[in-house]
Amino acid sequence: xxxxxxxxDRVLEMIAPHTVARAADCGYQCCSFPxxxxxxxxxxxxxxxxxxxxxxxxxxx
Numbered sequence: 001x002x003x004x005x006x007x008x009d010r011v012l013e014m015i016a017p018h019t020v021a022r023a024a025d026c027g028y029q030c031c032s033f034p035x036x037x038x039x040x041x042x043x044x045x046x047x048x049x050x051x052x053x054x055x056x057x058x059x060x061x
Contacts, residue, residue: 038055038060
């Protein structure tokens with residue numbers, strides 16, 4: 001399913017202007033485990049979600 005989603009994102013980027021295709025809502029989210037960690041996630045208009053790994057962060061104190 002992820003492969004299809006990535007292909008759809010690439011097709012969208014070719015068709016739509018880059019500012020629209022890559023517009024995303026990004027920010028930190030606290031991880032439930034381990035404590036005091038957060039990951040940086042981006043939510044794209046296509047429904048795709050891209051998150052990094054949980055890293056130690058004071059944001060989730």
